[in-house]
Amino acid sequence: MNFLVGASACPRRAIYELLKKEQVWSAQPSGRIDYRESIMALNGKFPRVPSEYFDALASIQRMASDQVHEGSWQAWDSGRLGTLLELTKNVLHEMYVVPKEQEDRVSIASKMLSELKADKS
Numbered sequence: 001m002n003f004l005v006g007a008s009a010c011p012r013r014a015i016y017e018l019l020k021k022e023q024v025w026s027a028q029p030s031g032r033i034d035y036r037e038s039i040m041a042l043n044g045k046f047p048r049v050p051s052e053y054f055d056a057l058a059s060i061q062r063m064a065s066d067q068v069h070e071g072s073w074q075a076w077d078s079g080r081l082g083t084l085l086e087l088t089k090n091v092l093h094e095m096y097v098v099p100k101e102q103e104d105r106v107s108i109a110s111k112m113l114s115e116l117k118a119d120k121s
Contacts, residue, residue: 011060019038022042024045039054053091
């Protein structure tokens with residue numbers, strides 16, 4: 001079970017680093033991060049990514065923090081960890097990879113159009 005605790009800490013840490021990188025770190029008056037508010041700010045920064053991803057991402061901290069500790073193992077298993085990791089991967093893919101792929105396709109299309117126009121001239 002300790003492996004699940006350690007493994008769940010990795011995506012949580014990655015999410016915190018993502019929030020800092022994207023400068024959407026929202027702090028509570030106590031100085032602690034307001035995780036849900038920060039995730040929703042991230043959603044606002046990436047409007048083309050489905051909001052359901054961010055809703056689920058906002059649940060990761062609660063799911064991983066509240067259900068991973070001793071005495072709560074019934075609700076936590078390796079299947080949930082796999083889901084948590086897959087979700088995190090999908091969100092990052094939608095945020096960073098898909099836009100880059102789209103940008104590359106637009107660049108290729110633009111180049112092709114330029115070549116076609118040059119051929120007509």
